[in-house]
Amino acid sequence: MRAAVGDRIVTASGVVGGAVRDGVVTECPHGDGSPPYRVKWSDTGEETLVFPGSDTFVDPDTPMGSDEPRAARQGRALTWDVRITVVESGGSTTAEATVMNGPPESLRGVGHARKSPGDPEVPLIGDEIAAARALRKLADRLLAVAESDVSEAVGHRAHLHK
Structure with missing residues (x-):
């Protein structure tokens, strides 16, 4: 997994029925984009150090084949019970x-x-x-x-x- 500052990161809950969380990568300590990442979570505004697992994916700043910047796209996460x-x-x-x-x-x-x-x-x-x-x-x-x-x-x- 590779990420850059400004990329959206999405993590599924570790428990059944838990919420999906998304946030923005605010810091990548490694120049090659490898983890861990500092992430600001959209639901709490809290920043944490993230060591992503298989339940996490990175939504890059500009999707492949698109000229539309990340800021122009609307991202959201929600849970239906x-x-x-x-x-x-x-x-x-x-x-x-x-x-x-x-x-x-x-x-x-x-x-x-x-x-x-x-x-x-x-x-x-x-x-x-x-x-x-x-x-x-x-x-x-x-x-x-x-x-x-x-x-x-x-x-x-x-x-x-x-």
Whole structure:
């Protein structure tokens, strides 16, 4: 990994559900651009010394093939949380997957699973199937919303490949 002063650096969280952090490289002690780097984080304004791992990437000052400087591009990092609620009753399981802090309108998907009467009682399997179906429906709903937003932005009907 190589970086230069002014490059954007993005690091994924080390914990499940943690936020993605981004910042600007303010100092590169090594002339060849190798780590570590001093980074000013956009979420706190704090400067820290960073020894990047595999969960980190550098967004260079000017992207390859572009004349647009970094300052002219808008960078951002955000986290959307999805809550999955599972209810099981009498061999039937229902799961609801809801985006909790994402787009302004409520996005949700519901999935169902039902065990065959001859199958053994293993609630976890029903939970997994219902949750997977709910997430699939949530993904389809999010793509439909995005397709509508693209259509509105370009002024004609758009189609997203799924």
